[in-house]
Each structure stands twice: as C-alpha cells, then as structure tokens.
Amino acid sequence: MKLKKINEKLSKALAENGIETPNEIQKDCFSTLKSGADAVVIMPKGGGKSTTIVYTVIQKLEKAVGESTRALIIVQDKEAVLEMVDTFKRFAHYTNLRVFGSHDKGDIDYDKNQISLGVDVLIGTPNRINAMFSSAGFNMNTVKMFVIDDADELFKLRMDAIVLRLSNSVEKTQRLFFAEDLTERVEALADKIMIEPYLFGVDDYEDEEDYED
Template identity: 65%
Template sequence: MQLKKINPNLQKALIENDFTEANEMQEETFSAIKSGVDAVIQGPKKSGKTTTIIMNVIQKMDKPVGESTRALILVQDKEKVLEAVEQFKRFNHYNNLRVIGVHEKGDIDYDKNLISVGMDVLIGTPIRINEMFTSAGFNMNTIKMFVVDDVEEMLRKREDTLIDRLSSSVDKTQRLFFCTQITEKVEILADRIMIEPLFFEMEDEA
C-alpha cells in the first residue's frame, strides 16, 4: 500500500493481507490523521472505516511503550470489539502492539488486570470503558489517540455523556470520529470536545 511515509512494518502486514492499494478514505485522511489533527470522517458502510482506524493507530503507536494505554478506540457493541481485535491481529503482526478488547459481557476484573500489566491499545464499548476507568482510576492522560467508531449510533443510544466524560478525562490527545452520517448531534459533540476539527466526507459509490 503506497501512502506517504507509511510505517514499513504496517505496510508489510497490509500487503500480506492483500491490502495493496489505499482506498479513497485512506488516501484522503492518512496525512491529516498522521499530523495529529482532530477530525470527523464520514463514509458509507463497507468504506473501510475500521481498517482506516487500525492502520492509523498502528502508524502512530508504532511499537509497545511502557505500561500505560496510549490509544483508546470506542466501538458500539461486542461484535465490533471482536471484529476490531481480530483485524488488529492481522495488521499488527510486525509492530507487536499490545491490544485488548473489552465489552459488557466480559469479566471486568480480568480486563482490568490485563490493562494493569501493560497495554498500548484498548478497544471497547463506552459503557464498559467508562466502568473500568471510573472504578480503577486509571490515568487517562496517557491516551494519545481517542477514536470513536460509528459515533452516530452511540449518540442514538444517548451515550454522548459517556463519550464526553471519557474525553474530558484526557488532557492532550487526538480525537477522531468515524461515522456513516454526520448528523447534527455528531457536529455538536465534535465542536464541544474537539479542537478545530477537520471534516471528511466520502461519497457513496452506489
């Protein structure tokens, strides 16, 4: 996959998984996300949002560092957690980032113990992530990337308070929203928690 200054280990894993060419979303957003700006990225279903998230997290995290979580990815349910973790396994083969997925149906004490040992990337639902950080008192200020996938679906479930609470616990971080539709609620939340966010809208090929 030819993207400017892409991490060579990431590129190798992508090619081995038959991702040889970047799609529109990846081409349009890669440089901006790499620069560290806040952004809202809209694309239709099957436009590669999850792949784009994982690529950029691996690109920026690069390798295991310390014990504290550095990237937080919020997804809407257990199915999405498992899907993202599985995709990380494919693309993270050479970078060896430590990744964990958590959701309401898992054992919260087990999850907290895993994170305390050392974790680079934490993927989870807003409810479970909020429970974990509230009860364990983790330091959120180590988070360098705060990513929310399918943000409009979470807002429909009125989880904006949870997202806002988690975001406000982080001092300096890059905040990214991914969605299939930029609704008024998405814009309002982005304006509230982001710093001069860029908006990217991908066309529906259909």
C-alpha cells in the first residue's frame, strides 16, 4: 500500500489482499494516526473504515510485547468482532501480534483465561469489554490505543456511557473514533475524552485541522 513510511511487511500483506492504493481519507489521516494523536475519522460505508483501523494498529504495535492488552477496539456486535479478527489475521500475517475477539455470545470465563495468557489486540463488543475490565486482574493502563468503530451507531444505542467509563480507566492512550457520520453524540464524547483531536473525512473542515478550531 502506497502510504508514507508504512511498514514494508504490512504493505506487502495489504498488497497480497488486493489493497495497494489508499483513498484520499486514508492518505490524509495516516501520518496523524501513526503519530499517536487523537482523531475522529469519518468514512462512508464501504470506504475502508475497518481496513484503516487494522493497518493503523499493526503499524503502531508492530510485534508482540509482554502479556497485557495494548490496543482495545470496540465494535458493534459479534459479526463485527469476527470480521475484524479475520482482517487482522490477513493483514498481520508477517507479524507475531496476538489478536483476540470477545463478544456477548461467547463464554466470558474462557475469554478471560485466553486474555490472561497474553494478547496485544483485544476486539470486543461494549458490554463484554465493560464486563471483563470491571473484573479484578485487568489493567486498562496498558492500553495504548483505544479505538471505537462505528461510533455513530454505537452511541445511538446509548453505548457512549460505557465508552466514557472505559476511557476514564486509562491514564494515557491514543483515542480514535471511526464513524460513517459525524453525529452530535460523536462530537460530544470526542470533546469530552480526547486531547486536541483531529477530524478527517468531513468537507467543512480542513484536513488535519485541529478539531476545536
């Protein structure tokens, strides 16, 4: 994939999956997301939202480290969890990153045991992630990337309260929202939990302009 300073093995894996040319939003946001800044990324349906999340996380984490979760990705439902886990398997083919998915229909005790063995990337539904991290033994402060996919849809379902609670449990992390629409709820929570976030994918803003300007 032709992005500036993208990891060569990641670029190779993307190309092997038919992804070689980034769209305009992907080109605009790559450097900012890679830098660790907070951001809200608005992409239309079919615009590569999940793809962008996955390759950004792989680019940032690079390899397995320690036992604790470093990237937490919250998605809408079981199907979204399974799809994103599969995407990670394909794009992270040349890394040893450990990726695990957890959803409301799975066995929570089994999931806890698997995570305790060591996971770099944890993908899950809001209620399941909230339930697991409310239990003893999980440290949210190891999370370096806190990513919400389909933020507009999740917040419409009143999941913003859970996201806020989880976010408040992390002392220092990169917070990223991905959505199809920039809704009032998305804007409100971004203002509340993010530090000078950037906004991408909305015509009314200049690319990489400070969100609060």
